[in-house]
Each structure stands twice: as C-alpha cells, then as structure tokens.
Amino acid sequence: MDAGASSEIVTLRRSAASVGQGFASVKIDDCKIIVTRDRDKNAPEKYIIKGVCYSNDANGLTFYENLDRDLELLKAIHANSIRTFRPFAAYKEGAETVELDYEKTKLMLDKLAGAGISVTVGFDSARDIIGGIRDDATGRVYREAFYMEYIKAFASHPAVLAWAFGNEYNYKYAEWFGGDKGRWLAILADAVKNAKAVSARPTAVVHGELPREAEMLEYRAIHGLDMVMLNIYRGPGFGTLYKDWKSLSRATPMPVVLSEFGRSSMDGRGNDTSALQAAWLEKMWAEIESNSTGSGAGGYVFSLKDEAWKGDFDSGPNIGLESHLGLFTADGQPKPAARVLMRLWKAAEHEKELRGKN
Template sequence: MINKIKIIVIIALCMVSCTTIVESQVVKLVDNQLFVNESPYFIKGICYHPVPKGSNQRSFYNLTNDLALMVEAGINTIRVYEPIDDVKVLDEINEAGIKVIIGFGYNQNGNFDILSGSFINYIEKYKNHKAILFWELGNEYNYHPEWFENDIKNWYTSLNNAADSIHKMDTNHPVATAHGELPENLALTICLNIDIWGINVYRWDNPESLFSEWKKVSKKPLYLSEAGADSYMTISKDRFEQGNNQDAQAAATKNILQAIFNSKESTLGVTLFSFTDGWWKAGENDVQNPGGWAPNSSGVPYDGIPNEEYWGIVDLGRNKKKAFDVVKQVYTKTN
C-alpha cells in the first residue's frame, strides 16, 4: 500500500512538473540571417494593431478569425506596437504557427515602457514564450526630438541602454528598433547594442534602393518594419482614380513585396503595414475618414498622402481587399 502511494505521489509530481516546463527557443543571427532553433527564418509579416469600430483601444476580440486569415495569407510574423500582456493571446498566436515582434514605447505611463524601465519586467515574464521572435524598442522616434528635450541624442542613448539591459536578461532573442527611414550616423554610432535595424520606409512602390544604401552605412541586419500603401486616392494620379481605390493599393503592394523578395539576401524580411483598417486615426472613430498625417510620408503610393484609416489588407469587417490576395500570392509562394 505504501509503495502504491509513493508511485501515485511520484506520478502526480511528474504531472505537475510536466505542466510547468517551458520549452526554450533560441532566436539568433548568423551571418546576418535570422534563425529560429537552427532553422532559417524569413519574416513574412504584417503590422497588427486591431482597434474595433467606435474605439481608440486595441482589442483581440477577433483574434481567432484574424489568425485564420493570416495563416491563409502565408503570414508568419506579426509586429505589435505595444506588449501583449495576455498569455492566452500569445498561446493562440503560437498555436497558429505565427511569431510576434514585441514593441515597447518610450513613455507609456509606466506600462512596460522604456522611460520607467518597466519594459524589463515584461521581458522577464515572457522571454521563454515560444511566440516571441524578438524585442523592438520604439517606432520612428527619430522624427520626434521634441519628446526628448529637443535632442534626439537622448533617445538614442536611452535606446542603447535599454538594449543592453535586455541582452543581460535574455540571451535567446535579438533586440531591434524601428527607425523612420535610413538611420543617420549619430544613431548608428550610439546604438551599438541594437542587433537588428527595422526601417519604416515609404519610397513610392519600390524600396529597393534602401538595400544598397544600407550596405554603405552598416554591416548589421535590417528588415522593413513598415512598408505598404493605403486604399484611398486623395487625387487621381498614375492611372488610379480619386476615392476608394483597392487597385492602387494592390498594385503598390505587389511592387513593394516583389522588390523586397527579390533582395532576400539583403534583408530579414518585412512586416507590411497593416492588417486592418484603423478608423481611430483621422477623425470620428465610428466612421472611416480619409486624411490623416504621418511624418516623412510623401512617398506613399500613389498620391503621396497617407490616408491613415485605409491601410488594412482587410477592412474592419475582415472583408479581404485586393491587396490581401497579393500578399497571399507572394507570401505563400516564397519559402
């Protein structure tokens, strides 16, 4: 009887331990290529900030349907602009076979931000989660020196220090930043702890020139953290008519992705902007408005104007736009 009790206890302890074991994952850079557990990984991604109609706040209420659409389109990576502090959401993303680039803001009122240092608490909490691809600090902050006492050097110093703190805590994931256009020498000189440079680039419908320019200034890997086009033409131009125009978005998306995938040896990939439309950006959040503003955005195809609420490859009802089929065609046919 005692032996039976011992056996039962041992089995129970084993069951408990088995449920708490976290399978570690190593994401690393080798010769400027990304590897996940020794397998090469090319980012076929999408920027993902789902805000419902009538709201200004991100919500994962439609996550299951969104992931199904992403899988259909061949998307393997989503880039988020703020941390996902919900293990169930991360679990579901992982189960869909998709990985996440987790972005941290500078000042988020102490909510996992860089200014307070609380971002490190998030990394400690989730660094072993299999959904994580890498960490990313900031998004186009180089356009906003006013946030840093009108001295952008303050941001670069904070960025470099934050990356150093992450490296000391987590040796299994690289650290990136998302920079607006090609970084200047000041950024590259100060931010030596950045492993991957994400670049938000809008150069009409062909970002190809970025790759040769990058090779002249840095030997580190890069990926396109934002690229793409919206589905609204403020003016008629380049054979595309004014107004809602999915053809313009689809044509630009095709050209942009082809340029990137034709230069796979020069980049880690792309997170196309964006998965859903964002009705919260340019006016009342319960209607879709043309207009909006983004810094250094005159290169948005094909009207040179970023209509901020029309960037999705699906609309808020998750109806596929023509650009969705373009993404699907490119992503699913590329190994």
Template sequence: MKYITFILLFAFTFTACKSELKNDVVSISGRKLMVNEKPYLIKGICYHPVPKGSDKVSFDNLSKDLALMTEAGINTIRVYAPIEDAKVLDQISDAGIKVVLGFGYNQGGKNDILSGSFINYVNKFKNHKAILMWELGNEYNYHPEWFDGDIKNWYKAMNSAADLIHQNDSNHPTTTAHGELPDSLALSMSPNIDVWGMNVYRWDNPEEIFQQWKSISEKPMYLSEAGGDSYMTIAKAGFEKGRNEKAQAAATSKILTKTFANTNINSGVTLFSFTDGWWKAGNNTTQDVGGWAPNSSGVPYDGAPNEEFWGIVDIDRNKKEAYTILKEQYLNLNKKDY
C-alpha cells in the same frame, strides 16, 4: 515503490525537456535572422486591431484574424505595444505565428523604457514561443521634441534598454523601427540593436534602401513598415480618386516583389497594416479621409497617407485586393528555400 518513483521521475524529466524544447532560440548569423539555427524570413504584417467606436486595441476578433493570416501565409506580426494576456500570445503561437513586440518610451510607467518597467515584461515572457524580437521605439528619430529636443537622448535610452535586454534574455534579438535609413549618429550610438527595422515609404519601390544599408552596416535588417493605402486623395498614375483597392494592390505587389528579391541583405517585411483603423483621423465610428504621418510624401500613389485605409482587410475583415496579392506572394515564398 521504487518503480513508481522511477516512472514519476521519468515523467517529470520528459515534461521538463518537452517544455524546454518549446522555447525557440532566435539568433543572428551574419545578415540572417535565425530561429533554432535555421534562416527565418519575415513574411509579416503590422497588427493593431482597434474596433469601430473605440481607440483601444481589442483582441476580440483574434481567432478570425489569425485564420485570415495563416491562410495568407503570414508568419510574423508586429505589434506596437506589449500583449499582456498570455492567452493571446498562446493563441498566436498555436497558429504558427511569431511576434515582434514593441515597447514605447513613456507609457506612464507601464511596460515602458523610461521607467525601466519594460524589463519586467521581458522576463515574464522571454520563454514564450511567440516572441521573435523585442522592439524599442517606433519612428522616434522623427521626434526629437519628445527627448528635450536632442535625439541623442533617445539613442542613449534605446541602447541602454537593449543592453538590459541582452543581460536578461539571450534567446531573442533587439530591434527598433527606425524612420527610414539610420544615419551615422543612430548607428554609432546604438551598437546594442541587433536587427534594424526600418519604416520605408519610397513610393512602390524600396529596393534602393537595401544597397544603402549594405554599404553602412553588416547587421540584419527588415522593413518594419512599408505599403500603401486604399484611398486616392487625387487621381494619379492611372488610378482614380476615392476608394481604390487597385492602387493599394498594385503598390503591394511591387513593394513585396522588390523586398523579397533582396533577401541576401533583407530579412523580410511586416507590411502596414492588417486591418483598417477608424480611430486615426476623425470620428471613430466612421471611416474618415485624412490623417498625417511624418515623412509620408512617399506613400503610393498620391503622396497622402489616408490613415484609416491601410488594411489589407477592412474593419469588418472583408478581404481587399491587396490581401490576395500578399497571399500569393507569401505562399509562393513558402515554396522557396531561404
């Protein structure tokens, strides 16, 4: 009987220890993002899969998407809203991919910052291996009208939300997706943001922002969005008008090259975006030209963000030329020591 009890106790202890080992610790060391005390370079993609004829996210193609991502060397996806199905997070984690998980400000009281309900999600999933960072807001600095006309109201809310996350989860940093380089107001009012994500569209060369960031902050940063679309509104820079995968591929190559040439300051990128989104600009059963995004004049190479053409794969998961470029760069990075 004692022998059986010992075996059961040993099995229970081993299982508990094994479970604890699954929970990665994400931390900060200087300008570096660390996972289990090893530097972590984000080789990422923004992921918001909406099928034809819909405006709602669906993970029905997750298995195929993850296969394409792992083939391309992607290790991180950035999502704009909480993934509520634990099985989806399990599948992402099993593929060896981590998630930058975003919370919105006002989502009707569901997992949002305004109601404070986001912290329930944090506490539910803070021990999940898929989680890399908790993201608060996406380009909200472009929208003071959402905060009674005063952007300081957002920075106060963001900083308080980050503080609450720190109180509940010591194993994952807080981040935000700021539109462009944060100004002194944003930085001074948001000390609880651990890693600054920046959505940066500076044609095909984001390199200047790394030195700009170095001069104003010692915290880690990464490009939470960057990239180009596969439609040229006008002929420009040697690229023809219309659908143009070569323009997107050229921009992707230059952006990624400059991004990963600055890893002493920059912790990587989640390129925008994995798949085309037919829901953005018109009839969601067709792929439409057009769409608008704030501060988007820097989109290569026509200055026009054709919002339904940003995928490195199309909506049927056919690879574009940009996919091949990203794959070459990410797999080459896997051979280097960061």
C-alpha cells in the same frame, strides 16, 4: 464581420498552413535572422519575415478581445509574423494601473505559436519604459518599466521573435524628448541592456527611413542592439535601399528588416486606390524577396486592418490616408492587396517546402 466577409475568408483560408512552428532560439548571424524550431532544435534556418503590423486601437489595449478573429485573417494570407507597437498583452480589468494579465497574455502567445506566427513585440518609451502617464481611454496609469515585467514573463516564449523599442522617434525628438536626442538614446541603451540581461531574443530599434551614417554610429555604440528596423515609404519600390544598407552597416552587419511598408487603399481626396495598393505591394514584395538571399530578412506590411482612429490624415502620394492602410477593412473584409499577398506568401511557403524535400 458580416456573412459575406466571413464566407470570403473561408475561401481564402482553404489552403492556409496551420502547423505550429514556435522558436527554441532566435539569433542574428551574418546579416541573417537564424531560428531553431521547437520541433527540431538541431536544425537552424534563415528566417524571412512575411509579416503585418498589428493594432486594434491606438494604445494596444484590446488584443485579447480581437485575436481569435484576426488570427483567421493572418492565416488566410499566410503571414508568419506580426509586429506590434505596444506589448502584445492582455490587461487586468478594474485595476487602477495598467497591469499585465499573465494567463490571458500567455494564451494569446500560445495561439500565435500554434499557428506558426511569431511576434516582434513593440514597446513605447512614454508608456512602457518610463511610465507614470495616464491613459486617456481608460483613465489607468502606465507602470514604470512595464516592458521589463513583460520581457521577464515571456523571455523565451516560442512565439517571440524580437523586442523592438520605439517607433521612428527620429522624426519626433523635438516633440517627445524636448529636442534632446541623447535622452532617447540613453533610454534605448538602458532598455536594451535590461532586456539582454533576462532574454536571449534579439533587440531592435525602429527607425524612420534609412539612418544617416552618424545615426548608425550612435546605434552601433549601444551594446546589445541587434537590429535597426526601417519604416520605408518610397512609393512602389525601395530604390537603392538594400545597396545603401550594405554600405551603411558594413562595420556591424545587420539584416534589413522593413518594420513598415505599404500603401493606403484611399488617397487624400477620398478616391479608392485599392487597385494601386495591391499593385504596389506586389512590386514591393518582389523586391523584398529578390533581396532575401543577401541581407534582406523580409518585413511588415502596414497594416493588417484599417485603423479608424487615425482619422483623415493624408500622408501624401506615397502613402495616402493612414486610416485605410489595412489589407482588410476594419470589419475583416479582404481588399485586393490581401489576395495578392495571400498568393505571393503561399507561393513562398510552397517553394520552402519543396526545398526542404530536396
């Protein structure tokens, strides 16, 4: 991070909260995420996610090396949660397989909890559940059922909000499962069952867009699946999403958690759209907040920082270049969107504090 960026982050952070607020328990109850804090186990409260998706590389192997710097960015915008696509973990050096470094991983989770930031820990089907494949970057092999090693180790850690399996696999059945959707549903059901056997934290699947009725029936058939999180990219608003979700989930009430939403700061022609990104995110968050009194439980902006490994892939007018979806540049320079969310999330924090005093 250059000196200019560092100085601007200090300015952004002047009023950032730093009170640790880890969880003693998390549960889904009547379309709400209900948490009790470690500091006051007898005061359950509704939890609204003010979160960002968080990656530092394509396969989630460098969280440990980057966390201290990135934690400053998270505090600056008053985020209270992150969502990862792979386990939020550190790994042992020199091992032939991808092996968990327990002490470093616990230190990372402790730092999150100490900053009042939770994590929805993501697991990839091929790498973390099935295993046996070789990582292109490191040459190491992913171990079978690594997800269970992780969940057993941190089943009730106060930083953990939920366990999330897959990421919009409904778009990839043909590519990743030979067109056999049932194969993924069986893997998911088994993973949820195993997670529930060792951890009381909620389980989730991440779905691209709003599921069809038939898809919701399939998810509802999975015993122990607590949430269907949604990746939504519809432009500056969400249309009838919340109304449609209420009807769709009536048989098994679940909160609406947006596992991804946002907009790039660059379009497919290379034009700077950072002002548009900021304006859209302001509208999106206003809509999320207005629905938080019902089944809305917040969501995760994609993403904390720009992700250069995405290349020049253009996802169309509702998204733009995927490599420039960050609230911050890759080196930590805040974009206008970061300042917008800092203002909005700081205001939400202040309002919550006022309610607590009355």
